[in-house]
Amino acid sequence: MTVLKKSEVKRAALVKATINLVNNQGFHAAPMSKIAKMANVSPATIYLYFENKQDMINQVYKEVKAEYVAFAFETFKDDLSVEDGFELVWRRMAKYKLDDIEKGFFLSQCENTPMIDVESRQEGVKNLAPLLDLWDRGIAQDIIKPLSHHLLYAFSIYPLAFLLNAHKRGDFKITNTHLNDAYQAAWASIKK
Amino acid sequence: MTVLKKSEVKRAALVKATINLVNNQGFHAAPMSKIAKMANVSPATIYLYFENKQDMINQVYKEVKAEYVAFAFETFKDDLSVEDGFELVWRRMAKYKLDDIEKGFFLSQCENTPMIDVESRQEGVKNLAPLLDLWDRGIAQDIIKPLSHHLLYAFSIYPLAFLLNAHKRGDFKITNTHLNDAYQAAWASIKK
DNA sequence: AATAAAAGAATAAACATTCATTTTTTATGG
DNA sequence: CCATAAAAAATGAATGTTTATTCTTTTATT
Numbered sequence: 418m419t420v421l422k423k424s425e426v427k428r429a430a431l432v433k434a435t436i437n438l439v440n441n442q443g444f445h446a447a448p449m450s451k452i453a454k455m456a457n458v459s460p461a462t463i464y465l466y467f468e469n470k471q472d473m474i475n476q477v478y479k480e481v482k483a484e485y486v487a488f489a490f491e492t493f494k495d496d497l498s499v500e501d502g503f504e505l506v507w508r509r510m511a512k513y514k515l516d517d518i519e520k521g522f523f524l525s526q527c528e529n530t531p532m533i534d535v536e537s538r539q540e541g542v543k544n545l546a547p548l549l550d551l552w553d554r555g556i557a558q559d560i561i562k563p564l565s566h567h568l569l570y571a572f573s574i575y576p577l578a579f580l581l582n583a584h585k586r587g588d589f590k591i592t593n594t595h596l597n598d599a600y601q602a603a604w605a606s607i608k609k
Numbered sequence: 610m611t612v613l614k615k616s617e618v619k620r621a622a623l624v625k626a627t628i629n630l631v632n633n634q635g636f637h638a639a640p641m642s643k644i645a646k647m648a649n650v651s652p653a654t655i656y657l658y659f660e661n662k663q664d665m666i667n668q669v670y671k672e673v674k675a676e677y678v679a680f681a682f683e684t685f686k687d688d689l690s691v692e693d694g695f696e697l698v699w700r701r702m703a704k705y706k707l708d709d710i711e712k713g714f715f716l717s718q719c720e721n722t723p724m725i726d727v728e729s730r731q732e733g734v735k736n737l738a739p740l741l742d743l744w745d746r747g748i749a750q751d752i753i754k755p756l757s758h759h760l761l762y763a764f765s766i767y768p769l770a771f772l773l774n775a776h777k778r779g780d781f782k783i784t785n786t787h788l789n790d791a792y793q794a795a796w797a798s799i800k801k
Numbered sequence: 802a803a804t805a806a807a808a809g810a811a812t813a814a815a816c817a818t819t820c821a822t823t824t825t826t827t828a829t830g831g
Numbered sequence: 832c833c834a835t836a837a838a839a840a841a842t843g844a845a846t847g848t849t850t851a852t853t854c855t856t857t858t859a860t861t
Binding site for chain 2: 440441442443444445446525526528529530531532535562564565567568570571572575576577578579580582583586588589595598599602603605606607
Binding site: 448449450460461463464469470 | 850
């Protein structure tokens with residue numbers, strides 16, 4: 418087990434508290450004082466780790482996004498077929514978000530709000546490069562529709578965010594069957 | 610031309626200002642004072658039309674959502690085939706959001722945040738009943754995959770929100786070709 | 802003993818909401 | 832059609848809280 422320096426423990430608690438509060442109350446109702454309290458830390462301590470609230474939310478977003486994509490591609494190998502590669506990555510993405518609903522939901526929420534700075538968002542998107550490469554390979558091989566990355570993303574990856582929200586709200590329980598159906602729908606929408 | 614009572618004019622200006630500010634700064638950075646200024650109205654006037662900020666955002670959401678669905682189904686007829694009916698409604702939804710990007714983006718933003726009250730969200734969802742009926746018809750006729758409404762929505766309608774956001778941010782311009790491609794992808798994901 | 806990390810209390814600005822007046826609209830009687 | 836009084840709508844300024852952030856002191860680490 419890795420031993421964390423004290424400071425890393427506190428920082429992690431702050432990140433976790435931020436995600437939780439933003440998820441459940443919204444950014445507007447997640448004051449620094451509450452975040453500090455939830456992380457068992459003094460408000461002043463936050464400013465040892467983050468410049469200000471905006472910097473905090475940006476850092477949290479970038480970290481979670483990077484972790485998410487790293488997880489999704491962890492077991493990916495270049496010699497997989499496009500279809501197998503896509504399925505693998507898609508399922509890892511789903512797994513990441515379902516195994517840590519809070520982080521998954523946080524990412525969803527960040528997709529649509531002006532909460533995150535433009536630069537941070539762009540940096541978050543950069544992480545997706547391996548997926549875009551995979552799609553390009555698929556397009557070259559005539560397996561995937563020759564569409565803009567935006568369209569491919571919108572129809573194959575983005576829908577997960579909706580399902581996750583419904584799941585977290587309790588409107589809808591994502592079962593294994595649903596997950597399989599969802600994967601089929603994702604693939605059907607982008608395959609040639 | 611319908612003549613509006615003075616009050617309806619002011620209320621409409623407030624709604625518009627709210628949508629604009631929430632879209633561009635986020636709920637947390639849309640103070641009542643700014644909303645009032647943008648609507649050319651005194652802050653106190655807001656409270657003649659809305660109970661408080663939360664009530665305001667809920668009302669705005671419900672109104673826009675109702676208008677959106679009404680528009681989408683305006684030209685719908687029960688005697689259309691499932692496929693034609695779906696295409697019609699899908700395209701009307703896209704048209705509504707593209708013709709009024711601000712409202713369209715506002716709706717997208719509302720899908721993922723705890724900004725809107727649970728009850729208001731549920732009321733907004735109720736409007737979609739005709740679409741769910743259409744899907745059920747399609748399922749009964751073996752034209753549409755027998756999936757949960759949540760899945761059908763996630764893959765066929767929800768992706769528009771992503772495209773609209775990218776469009777509004779300037780990352781991506783939705784052309785007619787894109788729109789056709791998007792419709793094809795939407796249909797491919799839900800058709801049997 | 803020196804340095805770094807953390808804390809609680811203090812500060813100043815921003816905020817949602819209300820209050821006391823003023824302006825505008827509506828209704829009424831000549 | 833007008834004058835005017837009552838009612839409604841709208842306002843700017845005030846209120847009391849809440850907020851992000853900083854300051855000074857205390858505690859922990861080196």
